[in-house]
Amino acid sequence: MKTLFAPNAQPPRLLFTTMVAGQVALLLLVWLFYPMQLFPSLGEVFRSLGDLITTQGLIQELWASMTTALQALAIATVLALGISYLTALPFFRPIAYAASKMRYLTLTGLTFFMALMVSSGHQVKLSVLIFGATVYLVTGMTSVILTTTQEEMDHARTLGMGEWRSFWEVVVLGKLDEMLEVVRQNFAIIWTMITLVETLYQSEGGIGLLLYKQNRYLHLDGVLAIQLVILATGAAQDYVFVLLRRVFFPYSSLGTA
Amino acid sequence: MTTHTHAYKDPVLTLNGVSMSFNNELVLRDINAQILDITRPKMHQGQVVGFYGRSGIGKSVLCRIMAGLIPPSAGTVEVGLAQQPARPGMVGFVQQRYPLFDHRTLYDNLLVAAERKHAPEVARQHVESYLERFCLAPHHKKYPAHLSGGQRQRAAIAQQLLCSEHLILLDEPFSGLDVAMIDEVKRIIVEVTTMDELNTVIIVSHDIVTTTALADRLWLLGYEHDAAGALVPGATISPQHQYNLAEMGLAWHENVEAEPEFGQFVEHIKNEIRVSA
Ligand SMILES: Nc1ncnc2c1ncn2[C@@H]1O[C@H](COP(=O)(O)OP(=O)(O)O)[C@@H](O)[C@H]1O
16 A cells, blocks of 8 residues: 555556556546536536437547548658658758747648648648648657767667668667657647647538537537547557557557556 | 787788867877787687776777777778778777667677678578577577676677677777676677687777786877976877787786786886876
């Protein structure tokens, strides 16, 4: 028991699991028996969740948003990897710098601009997400590349590897696991953006629009239900990334989930 | 004190008036040293030479120059029996913290090095024999993060040996190691010299006792004083700071550290260091 309150202690697994279960149960009990005035009760949230699934197609909307998010993430990852690796060449350094600074552009303006450029609603949504994710990924990825030390590069060079080969070995292959971690951390940003973009560009539907409607009609129970669904989806995705890392990069120490 | 008969043959590494400065700050000044291939009758053995310098004097810079990683501001480094200008990859260079590729298994770490020099099939055979030789065979599937300190050292040295031309440079191989680990590294160094008559291990270190015990030649990096007694900037190797331990009868002894002559010599060197470094 004492280990639970000692700094950096490693409590036994069973004890820790029990503790987590206890904390969750306590939270639910408080929610169940002490309903706050504004805050919807647990029962209301569940009822609303059922309602959203049966009448509003929550699952389909979630699926649509998720596939769009994954599609955007895949394209953004490839783009961002390309841009960050190119920073090895001085010629391309300004591009990566500019790209990472574009995090400060606001999505609303961007959506309008994209809507002028591409025709279909889906394309607008996708391109805004790709743009948004890319600039965040570039920021994270370039900082991973910057952790490369002289020692690491010299090590490759002393094995007779040329500059390109050394770069490939040390920066590309050697840091793929950290790149995956950057992607995992930034996936949450896509979820924030997708709900926003879907409210701005409503023709496509999606979970963001659903959330927006619940908000507008002050269906707090519905809002909470959707938020919980998004939270659960995010947690599941995080877990999948951890699994991927364990399978593809067994040498990598696991990041915090 | 026993002097073993030996003879010197061709040079394997030559430093010719090497100087290095960074932003007009002279770190190394006019360094001349030549490592010769040494032979001993009826012995199949390479050699160990040592460069001593106190911390911060420019040892790592000298290592990087000898490894061909940075060109000196002035002077030349010539490597191998053909005495070609040093390029990266010609001299095996084991850096202080024994780096390996963390994303490759031990086997792949060695294979990627061996393939720099050999065709895939031959490379594989070389790797197998090095794994045996360095007692690493049971660990060949492990990643570097799962190797013990000693295994990591052996692996890093083996990796460099697999793709270099008999010359291997160790930068501070003993720093931060406990006594047992230092003994382990000493054992590996001796092992490396017995693998091939041409193998030459260059130790660059501030550990005077351990380096002297292993080496048959020793160079001291230090500062010189000018006629007025002022310190001349830039570390160098004075003519009186080149020691031939083989001729002094201090090389290739099983337990040289216990001999009184060894103790006297180390004391002498320490005095020299106090004056010049
Ligand atoms: N790339 C560099 N640029 C500028 N100064 C350097 C560089 N590398 C080394 N130096 C300088 O050279 C000196 C010697 O450093 P170093 O070779 O690391 O010492 P040692 O290995 O003997 O402890 C230090 O004063 C350091 O500041």
